[in-house]
Amino acid sequence: MRLRLSGELVRYGWRRQTTYRGATVAGLFTNSVFAFIQGAVLLAAIRGAGGNIGGYDTTRALTYTWLAQALIGPIGVFRWSDIADRVKTGEIATDFSRPADLQHWFLAIDLGRAGASTVFRAVPQFLIGALLFELVLPGSVGRWLLVAVSLTLAVVVSFGLRFIANLAVFWTLEPRGVLNAHSMLLVGLSGFIIPLTFFPDGLAQLLRLLPWASAIQAPIDVFLDQRSAAAVIGVQLFWIIALVAAGQAVQRAAQTKLVVQGG
Amino acid sequence: MSTAEMRRTAHLWRVLVGARARSQMQYRASFAADALASFALTFLDFVAILVLFTHLHALGSWTVHEVAFLYGAAGIGFALADLFASNLENTSLLVRTGQFDVLLIRPAGSLFQMLTGDISLRSVGKAGQAAVVLAYALLGVTIAWTPLRVLMTLGIVVVGTLIFSSVFVLASCIAFATVSGEEAMNAVTYGGSFFAQYPLDIFGPWLRRFMGFVVPTAFVAYFPACYVLGKPVPFGLPDWFAFASPLVAALVLGGSVVVWRTCVHRYRSTGS
Numbered sequence: 001m002r003l004r005l006s007g008e009l010v011r012y013g014w015r016r017q018t019t020y021r022g023a024t025v026a027g028l029f030t031n032s033v034f035a036f037i038q039g040a041v042l043l044a045a046i047r048g049a050g051g052n053i054g055g056y057d058t059t060r061a062l063t064y065t066w067l068a069q070a071l072i073g074p075i076g077v078f079r080w081s082d083i084a085d086r087v088k089t090g091e092i093a094t095d096f097s098r099p100a101d102l103q104h105w106f107l108a109i110d111l112g113r114a115g116a117s118t119v120f121r122a123v124p125q126f127l128i129g130a131l132l133f134e135l136v137l138p139g140s141v142g143r144w145l146l147v148a149v150s151l152t153l154a155v156v157v158s159f160g161l162r163f164i165a166n167l168a169v170f171w172t173l174e175p176r177g178v179l180n181a182h183s184m185l186l187v188g189l190s191g192f193i194i195p196l197t198f199f200p201d202g203l204a205q206l207l208r209l210l211p212w213a214s215a216i217q218a219p220i221d222v223f224l225d226q227r228s229a230a231a232v233i234g235v236q237l238f239w240i241i242a243l244v245a246a247g248q249a250v251q252r253a254a255q256t257k258l259v260v261q262g263g
Numbered sequence: 264m265s266t267a268e269m270r271r272t273a274h275l276w277r278v279l280v281g282a283r284a285r286s287q288m289q290y291r292a293s294f295a296a297d298a299l300a301s302f303a304l305t306f307l308d309f310v311a312i313l314v315l316f317t318h319l320h321a322l323g324s325w326t327v328h329e330v331a332f333l334y335g336a337a338g339i340g341f342a343l344a345d346l347f348a349s350n351l352e353n354t355s356l357l358v359r360t361g362q363f364d365v366l367l368i369r370p371a372g373s374l375f376q377m378l379t380g381d382i383s384l385r386s387v388g389k390a391g392q393a394a395v396v397l398a399y400a401l402l403g404v405t406i407a408w409t410p411l412r413v414l415m416t417l418g419i420v421v422v423g424t425l426i427f428s429s430v431f432v433l434a435s436c437i438a439f440a441t442v443s444g445e446e447a448m449n450a451v452t453y454g455g456s457f458f459a460q461y462p463l464d465i466f467g468p469w470l471r472r473f474m475g476f477v478v479p480t481a482f483v484a485y486f487p488a489c490y491v492l493g494k495p496v497p498f499g500l501p502d503w504f505a506f507a508s509p510l511v512a513a514l515v516l517g518g519s520v521v522v523w524r525t526c527v528h529r530y531r532s533t534g535s
Binding site (some may be wrong): 020021022023025026027029033034036037038040041044045047048049053054171172173174175176177178179180184185187188189193194198199200 | 292293294295296297301304305307308310311312314315317318319320321322323441442443444445446447448449450451452454456457461465466470474478506
């Protein structure tokens, strides 16, 4: 029963995401422009550094760039306020009274959304890059499977962060501040702007252990075979457990704060 | 427009924008978090540039302080444009929901109403961060200061605000052509700001033409900075390009108003 409900929610998330076809083209265009700019900056830097920074040559750097842009959709890097919006309108009261856990409910929908986004946004985005430039591809079926696992875990980590940032609106009343702060932390600390290995060693080590890296740099590292997949996936699993538990605690606190005004 | 009309418009703009500012400061905790986060966290963006420079001495021929000059000067201009003009991002939403029609029956221009409909007060934080980066740049570069160079440095901020605001106006016109293309706006607004932070000479010819000259971000900071920092204007372009920015800003601003009016004139309501 519970599994069937989850399945329905995943399908609902998928369908909602695929409703806006025209937006897909506009999004691909925009992310390509950003990939061109970011790619050019990284190439100029790598040339200036003598051909290699932290194991990234020009081919790997371009692959990284197009992967990072491709991940924007599935990971939900910008503007995801589905739950915060429902808190503002009061619809969250309905969500709390459903015979399913709030976090579970929205995670299932988000997995459907991310799946559709991967197929219709991320894959075409990366293909555009692969057609225009020489990029690195995983060499074996096993590696592709590891990429799929790491990407799925990255979506769950990102959902865990977004879920908490969205529920924060119960206390701040206005969602913009917390959601923007969440996006900026994700962009700045996840390895989205530059690969984390470009940072000085100690700092790079620290950043890899923080939750944001598990959402962006982790699947990229597995794709590029840059680090041990087991270690990367291990850190991701740790953050999923931690963030789901933290989300549950925030959810319980929010539930006791909720006042439904009748009429 | 007569002088009296202009004065009335300016007064109305101040009243409306002031009201938006006050309303955003009502949720104090959220606004404080928002402005502070946007000030502190945008440094993460600049940190990425500093990290790149731990591996190299120059990006193209530009040192870290020279890139910081571009980043800071263009960044202030973009943040101010974002502050006052980014409500234009909602044009698409208004057209889709039919609310845009309401603007057309009010006794004020639709562009004026879009510009006063909301402001992005949090961008104050981003402007502050860019100013700090500019200060860092000025401490690290040696400039033979003349009154003209001081004027040009300040001018970059003004020109940047005008050019990026015009880009917001032009890009928002896409809302009248397609209902789901709003994301393409970001390519030239945020993309333009991203592009303007870096020296033009590191980009390939097509990107340079499109993002530097079609979307004229090269005139925001790059060409004036060449003059201020005493660098030659590249690509065999004439030296006076360094001084063309105010003219380009005036042309783009005028052009964007004309394009907006044409679009609104041809606009047919969705009927919903």
